[in-house]
Amino acid sequence: MQMTKFLSWSNPPDLLKRFVNTRFSGTFCVDGTDIVVQSNDATVFEHFPPTETDLRLNLRTFRWKLVYDPEGPSEIVSPIVITYGSVSVANLGLACLFGIDSERGELVAFLGVRGGDVAFRETVLPLLLELTTKALRAPANSRFAPQLVPADNAHE
């Protein structure tokens, strides 16, 4: 008996757009570190800084995952960068959201602009590189854990 037709049997939802296929990849070098990039947008690779070092000499690897997000509003505004422990998050309005984790050596980004756009070249990529450079130079684990106090002392 088909009792459940009213329930949707779709695949698990991907509300956060986590599972976008990032089939393009490339590598370049920053500060003696290999930056291994994955993206769903082949044009992001056009503006990466030239790499003169032999990549194989670098011992460290940092991973970037850049997702072109056509559903993201494309207006770029002045960035807000928030750092908490080893994680920094930047938003340039809703168009571009980045997260960078120095402890894990990862940067993930949703980009409302394509790699071929001027905004990517002039605003987004320099910020990605700046945050990555900062992450590479960050001291080891600087995270903190808030102390739990009884509720009565919450406002002290």
Add this chain to the structure above:
Amino acid sequence: MRNYSITTQELQIHAGFFVAGATCKLATNSRVVADSLFRVGAPACAVSPRSFEMSVLVDSSIVRNTEAAPHFRGLHHLVFAVFNQRETFSFDLSRNAMFGVVSPETAQDDRFWNRLLLPIAIGVLGTMIEVVPFHAACLDESGRALMIVGPSGSGKSTLAVALAKRGFSLVADDWTYITLDSGQLRAHGLRAPVKLLPTATDFFPELGRFEPAKSLNGEIAYEVDAAEAFSAQFRLVSEPSQLLFLQRVEEPVCDFSRFSGGEAKRFFETSAERLPAEFASAAAKRSQTIDELTKLDCWLIRTGLPPDATAQAVRRFCDGN
């Protein structure tokens, strides 16, 4: 470019409160935020085995735009939420932590914390700390919970309110959070306002003294405190005993039939959010919770009756069981 560094020096107010079966360890620079959250959660004097960190910086230079819809994205262990255009919260699934910067207006907006941020926080981090979110209303009677499951728009909230007027205590009208400890299931709610569509005035004249407004997902709806609007009793935790899958039909009938646990399990598994591979163990624990929950009595209720008549039928059904 504006830079914020959220550190212990910045956030000097530390507190803990229980929310949906977990301890939220709050750090903030604002008493107003702590007060807002304390109105939602119960004070915690000890850390529960399930906990997450919430760090909130209030900055008076942030200007919020309440017309902007919330925006969510996530990759790997990071999830980003942007509210009011410039207020950002980020969730770190690998460290069970969230942090963000808000305006003073948002800091004192109880609706933001209890209707939006806490449900999202538990929705995003819950599975990591073994608090599994289920899209279901939940009502309690004598410590036993009846969960009402159904797609959006099926009338879960309306039926929940009608049942709350018939002696059930309200645990949740939309999202119920389930924990599993040594085989013991518990259903938790957030005591968030109940959301009802404007047509609900046909069934609940009490709504006449409230004004519908644009809700956080853009719908025009009433968002009311069920205790204030309907004199409903709340209960924050209960023990699940039955699941009712709610199906709206055109005919003026209300009948109950057995719903197989296997189908119920499949429904929950397929509607649960996919997680990155690195969180496979959290996903497995979630499956275990779904498995235990769907071993309970599961029923299908097909109804074309108004909420009050449906509630009356559910009341009789529960009394008969």
